[in-house]
Amino acid sequence: MTNATTTAAPVVVVDEVHAGYLPGVNILNGCSLVAQQGELIGIIGPNGAGKSTLLKAIFGQVNVRGGTIKLEGADITGLKANKLVSRGVGFIPQTNNVFPSLTIEENLQMGLYQNPGIYKERLEFVTGIFAELGKRLKQRAGSLSGGERQMVAMSRALMMDPKVLLLDEPSAGLSPVRQDEAFIRVSEINKAGVTCIMVEQNARRCLQICDRGYVLDQGRDAYTGTGRELLNDPKVTELYLGTLGT
Numbered sequence: 731m732t733n734a735t736t737t738a739a740p741v742v743v744v745d746e747v748h749a750g751y752l753p754g755v756n757i758l759n760g761c762s763l764v765a766q767q768g769e770l771i772g773i774i775g776p777n778g779a780g781k782s783t784l785l786k787a788i789f790g791q792v793n794v795r796g797g798t799i800k801l802e803g804a805d806i807t808g809l810k811a812n813k814l815v816s817r818g819v820g821f822i823p824q825t826n827n828v829f830p831s832l833t834i835e836e837n838l839q840m841g842l843y844q845n846p847g848i849y850k851e852r853l854e855f856v857t858g859i860f861a862e863l864g865k866r867l868k869q870r871a872g873s874l875s876g877g878e879r880q881m882v883a884m885s886r887a888l889m890m891d892p893k894v895l896l897l898d899e900p901s902a903g904l905s906p907v908r909q910d911e912a913f914i915r916v917s918e919i920n921k922a923g924v925t926c927i928m929v930e931q932n933a934r935r936c937l938q939i940c941d942r943g944y945v946l947d948q949g950r951d952a953y954t955g956t957g958r959e960l961l962n963d964p965k966v967t968e969l970y971l972g973t974l975g976t
């Protein structure tokens with residue numbers, strides 16, 4: 731049997747991961763996820779479900795006590811963030827994701843501290859998606875709006891030419907128009923060939939644009955399917971979409 735799913739290569743495989751912050755308390759309780767090459771994966775679920783923790787587990791920022799995380803087949807479980815960045819994992823945390831006292835240009839350079847030689851080439855790629863930032867490179871990031879900062883944060887992570895981009899709530903705290911823009915930009919990044927794993931509180935919107943989604947509940951993947959399947963699943967609607975946006 732051949733179809734797109736069976737022939738695609740997995741970029742990230744999270745297999746039965748148990749992870750937590752405090753001794754003896756696991757937040758992730760056997761959580762699994764697969765992101766195939768070129769996919770846009772959405773992760774939704776109630777507050778406290780462990781969505782951010784899952785991204786942090788992939789990015790080596792929380793203790794993984796069981797299970798494995800693989801990047802293109804290689805075990806990366808527990809590797810530190812700097813190693814993960816050089817292997818092609820980009821992470822955009824929800825908050826504090828730019829250096830406010832630095833200019834846009836300096837923020838982009840910080841994203842490349844491990845490989846400054848490719849600056850010019852990567853700047854071209856990034857300003858191809860975020861043209862407006864290219865015109866304002868000397869502006870301090872602290873003087874930007876929330877939506878603009880989010881774009882600097884995405885651009886900075888893209889500077890290293892990541893194989894996979896982990897995004898934690900890129901639309902949070904933005905006005906409705908800016909939220910739309912954030913989703914459009916994530917789609918553009920994905921269409922440019924970057925596999926994306928995006929956590930979102932704007933669940934419907936997330937499922938509308940993602941290829942496949944995962945609903946996390948109490949540290950486990952409770953439901954998975956294409957974005958459309960999850961949107962049309964009465965249980966998912968009743969339990970997770972009822973009050974979470976339109």
Ligand SMILES: Nc1ncnc2c1ncn2[C@@H]1O[C@H](COP(=O)(O)OP(=O)(O)OP(=O)(O)O)[C@@H](O)[C@H]1O
Pocket residue numbers: 751752757775776777778779780781782783784931
């Ligand atoms: N640094 C930490 N130390 C201890 N517990 C933490 C830490 N960060 C998160 N937690 C706990 O882990 C659980 C899951 O948190 P997490 O941030 O992963 O949830 P989430 O699904 O991202 O929620 P939200 O939708 O509110 O962002 C929560 O109970 C939270 O209190």
Ligand SMILES: [Mg+2]
Pocket residue numbers: 781782783
């Ligand atoms: Mg979170």
